[in-house]
Amino acid sequence: MKIGELAAATSTxxxxxxxxxxxxxxxxxxxxxxxxxxxxxxxxxxLSFIRRARDLGFTLEAVRELLTLSDDRSKSCEAVxxxxxxxxxxxxxxxxDLKALRSELSRVLSSCSHGTVDDCKIIGTLAPRPKxxx
Amino acid sequence: MKIGELAAATSTxxxxxxxxxxxxxxxxxxxxxxxxxxxxxxxxxxLSFIRRARDLGFTLEAVRELLTLSDDRSKSCEAVxxxxxxxxxxxxxxxxDLKALRSELSRVLSSCSHGTVDDCKIIGTLAPRPKxxx
DNA sequence: CTACACCCTATAGCAACTACAGGGTCAAGC
DNA sequence: GCTTGACCCTGTAGTTGCTATAGGGTGTAG
Numbered sequence: 001m002k003i004g005e006l007a008a009a010t011s012t013x014x015x016x017x018x019x020x021x022x023x024x025x026x027x028x029x030x031x032x033x034x035x036x037x038x039x040x041x042x043x044x045x046x047l048s049f050i051r052r053a054r055d056l057g058f059t060l061e062a063v064r065e066l067l068t069l070s071d072d073r074s075k076s077c078e079a080v081x082x083x084x085x086x087x088x089x090x091x092x093x094x095x096x097d098l099k100a101l102r103s104e105l106s107r108v109l110s111s112c113s114h115g116t117v118d119d120c121k122i123i124g125t126l127a128p129r130p131k132x133x134x
Numbered sequence: 135m136k137i138g139e140l141a142a143a144t145s146t147x148x149x150x151x152x153x154x155x156x157x158x159x160x161x162x163x164x165x166x167x168x169x170x171x172x173x174x175x176x177x178x179x180x181l182s183f184i185r186r187a188r189d190l191g192f193t194l195e196a197v198r199e200l201l202t203l204s205d206d207r208s209k210s211c212e213a214v215x216x217x218x219x220x221x222x223x224x225x226x227x228x229x230x231d232l233k234a235l236r237s238e239l240s241r242v243l244s245s246c247s248h249g250t251v252d253d254c255k256i257i258g259t260l261a262p263r264p265k266x267x268x
Numbered sequence: 269c270t271a272c273a274c275c276c277t278a279t280a281g282c283a284a285c286t287a288c289a290g291g292g293t294c295a296a297g298c
Numbered sequence: 299g300c301t302t303g304a305c306c307c308t309g310t311a312g313t314t315g316c317t318a319t320a321g322g323g324t325g326t327a328g
């Protein structure tokens with residue numbers, strides 16, 4: 001399996017596959033006589049794992065941990081659970097942040113009276129022209 | 135006003151203030167005899183504007199546009215409105231993405247039976263071990 | 269035999285900072 | 299008068315997760 005095929009099979013870009021290899025997330029595969037990367041099904045499984053985890057928003061560092069954990073199949077999956085739960089909390093935090101930001105921006109927008117910049121409440125909200133310059 | 139004071143007044147880090155100057159967002163201030171940056175109230179107003187816009191999630195490029203627009207006080211604020219509305223749409227998209235991701239991750243997490251990694255549904259979901267290796 | 273798609277390495281770029289390294293300046297305290 | 303410490307300076311490299319480019323080699327179809 002050449003890199004382009006592996007990439008296509010996992011909806012990944014070729015450069016990204018090479019990048020994962022460079023940062024040690026994907027094991028370097030064998031090479032053909034022409035120095036082309038030759039992947040096997042283990043690589044495909046590994047990269048699929050990585051992509052799925054990435055799609056779920058895990059950082060590469062978290063993916064790295066998950067991969068390590070998943071390699072020791074007899075260990076408790078508590079650590080796995082912890083990583084996922086931590087990630088969920090982080091997502092909730094981000095959603096909360098964005099919602100707060102959304103309502104603030106929405107408020108600013110609704111105050112716009114569509115006149116000149118001089119009257120613009122959006123600009124006004126951003127830059128409260130100082131009443132007293134020092 | 136020295137850079138540390140300006141930074142403190144706007145809850146910005148000193149390095150960030152210098153960074154804004156470097157990328158042309160904040161005008162270079164006068165210098166003291168010791169080559170220290172000496173800021174005036176205009177700089178304070180400008181940096182406050184930048185920080186508020188950033189807090190609302192505008193990109194630096196959007197901030198740059200908003201600053202340019204806000205300098206021409208007689209112009210229509212339509213362009214300002216457009217930038218803000220575009221940003222709002224973008225925020226909504228991000229919230230949607232995160233919510234979808236959240237529900238997916240939540241589903242994965244709830245399937246965890248807290249046994250060993252070998253049974254772990256989280257790992258299993260991420261890496262469906264191929265039934266037939268090629 | 270010559271296009272063309274694919275592969276290789278190595279490096280730089282993106283956003284928006286942040287963190288050094290390696291210096292200079294200045295006010296206070298002994 | 300000298301040192302300590304907090305501040306300031308420039309310039310560069312690091313962060314995350316890729317993506318893009320330059321400048322080349324390989325393999326196959328017409």
